[in-house]
Amino acid sequence: MELAAAVVTKSCNGGDYCHGDIICWFEEVAEKADVLQTETLVRILELNRGIEYLKKWFGGIEIVRRDMDGPAIESLFTSMVPLASHADLEPYILRIADGDTAPLITREPIRLLSLSSGTTEGRQKYVPFTHHSARTTLQIFKLAAAYRSRAYPTREGGRILELIYSSKEFKTKGGLKAGTATTHYYNSEEFKIKQEQTKSFTCSPEEVISNGDYKQTTYCHLLLGLYFREQVEFITSTFAYSTVQAFRSFEELWKEIYTDIKEGSLSSRITVTKTRKSVLRIVYPNPCLASKIKSICEELEGNNWYCLIPKLWPNAKYVYSIMTGSMLPYVKKLRHYAGDQLPLVSADYGSTESWIGVNMDPSFPPEKVTFAVMPTFSYFEFIPLHRKKNQNTGSNSGDDFLEDDPVPLSQVKVGQEYEIVLTTFTGLYRYRLGDVVEVAGFYKKIPKLNFICRRKLILTVNIDKNTEKDLQMVVEKGSQILMKKSSSKAELVDFTSHADVTKQPGHYVIYWEIDGEEVEEEVLGECCRVMDASFVDHGYVVSRKANSIGPLELCIVEKGTFKKILEHFIGNGAALSQFKTPRCTSNQVLLKILNVCTVKRFLSTAYA
Ligand code: AMP
Numbered sequence: 040m041e042l043a044a045a046v047v048t049k050s051c052n053g054g055d056y057c058h059g060d061i062i063c064w065f066e067e068v069a070e071k072a073d074v075l076q077t078e079t080l081v082r083i084l085e086l087n088r089g090i091e092y093l094k095k096w097f098g099g100i101e102i103v104r105r106d107m108d109g110p111a112i113e114s115l116f117t118s119m120v121p122l123a124s125h126a127d128l129e130p131y132i133l134r135i136a137d138g139d140t141a142p143l144i145t146r147e148p149i150r151l152l153s154l155s156s157g158t159t160e161g162r163q164k165y166v167p168f169t170h171h172s173a174r175t176t177l178q179i180f181k182l183a184a185a186y187r188s189r190a191y192p193t194r195e196g197g198r199i200l201e202l203i204y205s206s207k208e209f210k211t212k213g214g215l216k217a218g219t220a221t222t223h224y225y226n227s228e229e230f231k232i233k234q235e236q237t238k239s240f241t242c243s244p245e246e247v248i249s250n251g252d253y254k255q256t257t258y259c260h261l262l263l264g265l266y267f268r269e270q271v272e273f274i275t276s277t278f279a280y281s282t283v284q285a286f287r288s289f290e291e292l293w294k295e296i297y298t299d300i301k302e303g304s305l306s307s308r309i310t311v312t313k314t315r316k317s318v319l320r321i322v323y324p325n326p327c328l329a330s331k332i333k334s335i336c337e338e339l340e341g342n343n344w345y346c347l348i349p350k351l352w353p354n355a356k357y358v359y360s361i362m363t364g365s366m367l368p369y370v371k372k373l374r375h376y377a378g379d380q381l382p383l384v385s386a387d388y389g390s391t392e393s394w395i396g397v398n399m400d401p402s403f404p405p406e407k408v409t410f411a412v413m414p415t416f417s418y419f420e421f422i423p424l425h426r427k428k429n430q431n432t433g434s435n436s437g438d439d440f441l442e443d444d445p446v447p448l449s450q451v452k453v454g455q456e457y458e459i460v461l462t463t464f465t466g467l468y469r470y471r472l473g474d475v476v477e478v479a480g481f482y483k484k485i486p487k488l489n490f491i492c493r494r495k496l497i498l499t500v501n502i503d504k505n506t507e508k509d510l511q512m513v514v515e516k517g518s519q520i521l522m523k524k525s526s527s528k529a530e531l532v533d534f535t536s537h538a539d540v541t542k543q544p545g546h547y548v549i550y551w552e553i554d555g556e557e558v559e560e561e562v563l564g565e566c567c568r569v570m571d572a573s574f575v576d577h578g579y580v581v582s583r584k585a586n587s588i589g590p591l592e593l594c595i596v597e598k599g600t601f602k603k604i605l606e607h608f609i610g611n612g613a614a615l616s617q618f619k620t621p622r623c624t625s626n627q628v629l630l631k632i633l634n635v636c637t638v639k640r641f642l643s644t645a646y647a
Contacts, residue, residue: 061178062185065397069483072414073449077109080116080418083464090142092131092468096120113447117420122445122460122469125164131466132165138213144466145169152211153220154612155391163612166391168223171464175416176220177229179394181236183387187401191356191382197272200264200352201241202285204256205249206614220391221277221616225249242267246317253615255309257285259318262296262305264352265332266322271352275359277386277616279366279373282358284605284615286376290344293336301329343528346378357382362405364490365507365619368514368534370405388490390472391617393417393463396488409479409487412448417464420445421457424475424494440475440494451478451486458494475506497623500538500545500588503579507622510536514549517570517593524565527556533601536623537630539592544582546589547571550633552596564641567593571643583646591643600636604629 068075084103087093093102096119103112131143136152144167151168205225208218216223224230225248234240241248247259264271276282289296295306303324309315335350348355358377362370362385373383385403388396388410395417396410403409412419423443445460459472473495476488491508498505505513518531532552539548549570571591574580582588605618607628624630 059185061182062189065182066483068414069411069485072412072484073447074109075414076418076448077113079415080462081109081112083418083462084112084116086464087142087144087146087466090144090146090466092128092144092466093120116462117445117469120469122422122471123467124471125166128467128470129165132167135167136165136211136213136215136217138211138215144468145464149466150215151223152215152217153223153391154206154217155220155617164391165217166220166467167465168220169465172220172393173224173227173229175394175413176224176227176389177233179387179389179397179413179416180233182397183401186397186399187357187359187384190402191273191384193272193356194354196270197354198240198242198267198270200260200267200271200274200355201243202257202260202274202276202281203241203248204253204281204615205251206609206612206616207251209612218612219614219617222249222614242271244317244321246311246313250309250311250314252311253609254288255311255314256615257288258292258296258306258308259314261285261289261292262299263318263321265296265300265328266325268328268352269354271355273355273357273359274348274352275386277361278619279360279362279369280618280620281615282360283369283372283376286344286347289347290340293332297329297333297336300332301326343375345375347376349378349381355381357384357401359384359386361386361388363388363408364492365511365622367405368511368531372530388488390474392467392470392472393461393465395419395459399482399487409489410476411482411485411487414448414485418462419448420460420462420469421448421451421476422460422471424456424458426456445469448486449484453478453480456491498536498538498547500540500547501578501582503574503576503582503588505574505576505579509574509576510549510622513570513573516573517549517551517566520566520569521553521558521562524562525555525558527558529553529555529558532598533620535601535604535621535629535633537625537633538623544587544589546592547574548592548594550594550596550600550637552598552601554598560639560641563593563595563639564644567591567641567643568645572645586646590646593641593643594633594637595639595641596633596636597638600632603632603636607632 081103134143135149140148147169149167149169152165153168154163155166205222206219208216208222211217242263243260247256250256299305303322305315305318339347339350348358358373358381362383377383383405384401385398385405385408387398393416394413396412398408399411422445424440426440451457456475456477459474459476461470461472462468473493475491475494477491478486479489480487492506497507498510514534521529521531532554535550537548539546601620608618
């Protein structure tokens with residue numbers, strides 16, 4: 040089998056796909072990761088000979104030549120082609136979107152464009168999607184499924200409650216279809232192959248996934264998930280946010296779902312005809328199931344919905360989603376819904392641009408998960424990053440790191456932080472992804488990465504620099520106070536932040552949405568103070584002491600505010616499957632929503 044060809048096509052005995060095959064394949068890949076990385080780069084360059092973007096850097100020189108070996112090509116490539124950001128490649132991608140069919144960044148014509156979720160950068164970006172994207176998605180799904188089935192075997196022929204959502208698709212000026220990468224995947228042959236080969240089917244038909252209105256899709260997923268409750272082997276969504284969002288909705292919707300199960304009907308909320316037809320083909324009056332669900336829900340309601348998942352899906356073996364990075368804050372709620380026994384399995388690491396790493400250790404808790412890099416998917420480079428230590432640079436560059444020259448995968452070091460750089464089969468060359476990772480260890484020759492954060496600094500007023508991860512830790516400390524000290528059952532639903540520099544001195548604003556009963560003002564004031572005092576960044580501490588940064592402001596927003604933010608993004612073409620709440624925003628529309636919905640404000644007394 041040609042390892043660098045990137046895709047496992049072989050199956051056991053030429054018949055059905057078998058988990059062992061793909062794990063064997065990955066073992067081989069891991070032994071030769073360094074060589075495969077070079078081969079992957081050479082293959083990308085061979086496939087894209089003479090394209091306009093590379094000509095710009097190589098002129099008339101042929102990059103892949105007989106008289107050069109792989110390492111020589113690799114060093115020529117990295118010395119001639121500069122690191123690039125999305126902005127550098129955007130003019131080419133926009134020409135493609137406008138219908139230019141010349142070989143600009145790939146030889147293979149690009150027919151689909153993905154939209155990154157845009158929830159971390161604030162702006163959606165076009166990224167090419169090719170057959171390679173769907174094939175690697177299928178491949179990493181199979182590999183991850185093989186590792187999961189070792190730890191948590193599931194029954195063949197079972198169902199998956201997949202809380203997945205397609206985005207609305209549209210045509211660009213040049214007639215290319217644009218939508219999220221997950222949407223393209225759900226529409227691809229590979230998605231069907233995955234279901235057939237793994238002999239496990241999602242509970243909802245395609246007409247539900249592609250409904251376009253996330254509320255209608257959620258309702259149908261939950262309804263059908265309950266119809267198939269005995270067969271459901273696991274529950275999954277791309278990002279943990281969607282699972283939490285779906286079960287929060289279930290708390291409100293369950294009575295309506297119960298009626299539909301009892302009567303074999305479908306709520307009038309579902310207005311899209313193709314969705315109605317497809318669901319009504321599956322449902323039938325089932326009073327026995329309905330009354331069981333009713334009694335379970337009544338009991339769950341009295342218990343704040345603790346253990347909702349195992350009670351409603353008694354045969355589910357685990358809950359599976361991306362739970363790392365900006366999804367960590369939702370793990371607490373997920374644990375609540377899953378109870379103490381049902382494992383939470385953290386899913387793989389990828390982006391619209393490329394898949395990056397697989398979780399080989401599904402039994403690790405989300406906080407400890409690492410990702411083994413997939414060396415045949417893309418060519419990876421790693422920019423070593425060093426945190427600036429207590430430097431009064433006065434810069435407001437939005438960055439907290441000093442960097443060294445990029446190194447290839449074979450030269451990364453355990454314990455070092457890096458920014459990932461990608462050269463992909465889909466036309467991205469030395470593209471800075473903007474994610475910061477740390478090498479946690481190796482599996483054979485493959486580095487296993489810890490996801491740290493998005494590189495872009497999120498909170499800064501002057502010399503202070505706080506990343507998404509710093510903010511997450513501070514909010515975690517504040518929310519512990521909320522849970523411990525409030526006399527009512529209150530929990531943090533979601534949060535974001537903003538560096539307000541409209542008045543001197545500038546200051547941080549943290550927005551919280553809280554669920555539960557009214558929380559005492561003293562408790563919220565304490566949460567605010569603790570958060571302010573918990574930022575350990577030297578620049579922040581010094582500036583707070585000198586009052587060149589003002590007291591932290593905690594704004595409590597009314598219930599449903601973060602849903603409005605979600606809806607704002609969905610209205611702009613994002614899909615629930617890829618949604619991530621922005622942890623810091625200067626987007627005026629979002630700030631307007633947050634400020635209009637603020638019901639209480641507190642100013643920190645730390646440093647007073
Ligand atoms: P998008 O392309 O908009 O879907 O977002 C991709 C980004 O989501 C990545 O660049 C990461 O920042 C984040 N991401 C994806 N997978 C993971 C993961 N397993 N853990 C943490 N963050 C992730």
